[in-house]
Amino acid sequence: MPHEEGRRPAGALEAEVLRVLVAAAEPLTPRDVLARLSAPLSYSTVVTILTRMYDKSMVARYKDGRSFRYAPLTDESSVAAERMSAALGAGTDRATVLRRFVAGLRPGDEDLLRRLLTDDQG
Structure with missing residues (x-):
């Protein structure tokens, strides 16, 4: 915008x-x-x-x-995470919102996100 x-x-x-x-x-x-x-x-x-x-x-x-x-009482990372969560919650099709978010990531961020998700699983 x-x-x-x-x-x-x-x-x-x-x-x-x-x-x-x-x-x-x-x-x-x-x-x-x-x-x-x-x-x-x-x-x-x-x-x-x-x-x-x-x-x-x-x-x-x-x-x-x-x-x-x-x-x-918070930090900048927490505020950004809350805004991202609110934006995700505002969409009616969460999968499409997430797919478009991932598609717009900078080089390397997708790999970082994948590592974070894998680390949280194990």
């Missing part, structure tokens, strides 16, 4: 905020997160993203004076 010029793909900001939180040694304030992001965002945008992530149980929120600190 094409994106408008300058517009990020869905979930891209959440993924970047999550990367910042996972890399931190302690819970961060929204201002701390803003300072560590590569994307030029406003403070209110960061607060909105963190609030949405809290509502989705992606982060924990701790009261710190008049503000909050946030810590990750």
